[in-house]
Amino acid sequence: MNPIRRVAVIGAGPSGLASVKYLLAEKHFDQVDVFEQRSSVGGAWNYSPSSSKIGIPTTVPHLNPHEPIEKPMWIDQPDGTSEAVFVSPLYDRLETNIPKELMCYSDKSFPPQTQLFPKHQVVKQYLEEYAEGLKSLIQFETQVVDVRLKDPRSSTWELTTKHLRTGVAKSRIYDAVVVASGHFTVPFVPDISGIRAWDRSYPGAIMHSKFYDSPEAFRGKKVIVVGNSASGLDIGAQINEVSLGKILASQKSESYLAASAPADKIICAEIIEFLSPATHDRAIRFADGRVEEQVDAIVFCTGYFYSFPFLSSLNPPVVTHGWRTMNVYQQLFYIDRPTLVFPVLSQRVIPFPMAENQAAVFSRVWSGRLQLPSREEMRTWEDSEIATKGDQKAYHVLPFPQDADYLNFLYDWASSAEARPGLENSGKGKLGTYWGSRERWMRSLFPEIRRKFVQKGDQRGQIQSLAELGFVFEDWQREQERGKL
Numbered sequence: 001m002n003p004i005r006r007v008a009v010i011g012a013g014p015s016g017l018a019s020v021k022y023l024l025a026e027k028h029f030d031q032v033d034v035f036e037q038r039s040s041v042g043g044a045w046n047y048s049p050s051s052s053k054i055g056i057p058t059t060v061p062h063l064n065p066h067e068p069i070e071k072p073m074w075i076d077q078p079d080g081t082s083e084a085v086f087v088s089p090l091y092d093r094l095e096t097n098i099p100k101e102l103m104c105y106s107d108k109s110f111p112p113q114t115q116l117f118p119k120h121q122v123v124k125q126y127l128e129e130y131a132e133g134l135k136s137l138i139q140f141e142t143q144v145v146d147v148r149l150k151d152p153r154s155s156t157w158e159l160t161t162k163h164l165r166t167g168v169a170k171s172r173i174y175d176a177v178v179v180a181s182g183h184f185t186v187p188f189v190p191d192i193s194g195i196r197a198w199d200r201s202y203p204g205a206i207m208h209s210k211f212y213d214s215p216e217a218f219r220g221k222k223v224i225v226v227g228n229s230a231s232g233l234d235i236g237a238q239i240n241e242v243s244l245g246k247i248l249a250s251q252k253s254e255s256y257l258a259a260s261a262p263a264d265k266i267i268c269a270e271i272i273e274f275l276s277p278a279t280h281d282r283a284i285r286f287a288d289g290r291v292e293e294q295v296d297a298i299v300f301c302t303g304y305f306y307s308f309p310f311l312s313s314l315n316p317p318v319v320t321h322g323w324r325t326m327n328v329y330q331q332l333f334y335i336d337r338p339t340l341v342f343p344v345l346s347q348r349v350i351p352f353p354m355a356e357n358q359a360a361v362f363s364r365v366w367s368g369r370l371q372l373p374s375r376e377e378m379r380t381w382e383d384s385e386i387a388t389k390g391d392q393k394a395y396h397v398l399p400f401p402q403d404a405d406y407l408n409f410l411y412d413w414a415s416s417a418e419a420r421p422g423l424e425n426s427g428k429g430k431l432g433t434y435w436g437s438r439e440r441w442m443r444s445l446f447p448e449i450r451r452k453f454v455q456k457g458d459q460r461g462q463i464q465s466l467a468e469l470g471f472v473f474e475d476w477q478r479e480q481e482r483g484k485l
Contacts, residue, residue, distance in 0.1 A: 331346050332361070
């Protein structure tokens with residue numbers, strides 16, 4: 001790998017900000033430029049108000065990961081300025097599903113008075129504070145429209161940007177690129193028998209969770225919520241407060257994150273058919289044969305494709321069917337040109353510390369303190385992952401304890417780098433997060449912790465610690481020791 005001096009970071013969200021901190025900590029790179037299409041840091045944690053979602057139709061079905069680059073909406077601000085807004089998957093009453101002690105970066109805790117599962121506004125402020133000292137490196141309202149290999153011999157990249165306010169395009173050459181643009185942009189809506197005709201007959205009745213903001217639009221309506229991810233459970237619980245009867249929760253299996261008793265909703269099998277509007281009244285058929293009529297609204301909480309439209313020239317491609325990234329080693333390095341990385345592709349992980357530990361690794365590789373295996377070995381790794389997990393959605397899913405093991409693997413990998421005088425930690429450089437027994441205990445229990453938190457209802461805003469919900473690590477430790485006697 002040729003010497004790397006100029007690095008571009010695409011996106012100033014959680015993984016982009018962490019990337020910058022670790023790149024700077026290497027004290028090696030001459031230039032680190034960050035390009036952010038929004039008007040402020042935070043990425044998807046920039047809440048887009050309900051007014052920005054009104055009138056945006058959900059494409060039904062939505063099966064194409066190769067969407068064109070998103071265009072901004074310009075929203076007028078109270079001070080008379082305007083702001084570049086891109087629709088975020090956040091909604092009005094969103095709280096994290098991760099306890100603040102696990103969610104935080106290694107070098108910055110959430111304020112002590114923050115509720116145990118922070119609200120999205122608190123996370124946004126947290127990221128603003130984390131970004132202090134970095135903002136001079138960030139070019140806001142600047143969209144990356146193309147990244148292509150400039151020189152195959154040196155693996156340099158030509159990156160083309162467009163300033164959204166002026167329309168001015170520029171091209172620059174970089175030695176390495178961090179693609180920290182996230183994967184919550186292009187929604188997936190399945191192609192179910194009859195769904196197209198149903199959507200034509202009842203326009204606006206089918207929605208993807210990306211465009212959900214509050215339950216008020218569903219007041220007095222019969223609603224089906226499809227999917228049992230964190231967003232599906234939370235959105236379903238909110239709509240259930242105002243819907244006509246209990247919501248119908250369509251899911252393939254019970255979620256490990258379920259916070260409420262099954263009695264709070266009607267559990268249904270997956271939808272297999274939207275029955276013809278010519279012969280039925282807004283009717284749906286489920287896999288177990290059940291038919292529900294007079295359905296007013298359906299919210300698909302069915303996730304997103306991986307999509308990087310600015311990398312359309314990449315060969316071999318990093319996105320084909322969109323369910324996973326292709327030709328990527330250790331969920332991070334583009335195998336053919338490891339000067340291109342994709343932090344936090346993994347799902348069911350704790351993203352902030354994951355972003356740190358991955359940044360610690362690729363920063364050390366690019367500064368010459370760590371070596372990657374050969375291209376053949378990296379391809380063998382990917383082939384092994386495909387053989388184990390398949391070529392679809394499960395490829396990037398790391399349920400506990402896989403996420404904990406991977407996080408610590410990254411930490412150990414970064415820690416093994418050659419020491420260099422002048423770096424922190426006696427020349428080892430900036431280190432990320434290591435999960436010991438306490439963190440792994442917390443991670444293993446957090447679905448149960450979340451359940452107890454949600455069941456507190458309006459009182460949950462006052463809960464700031466695990467102990468207030470009855471979860472005390474020292475008590476668990478003592479029980480473990482007694483069990484060994």
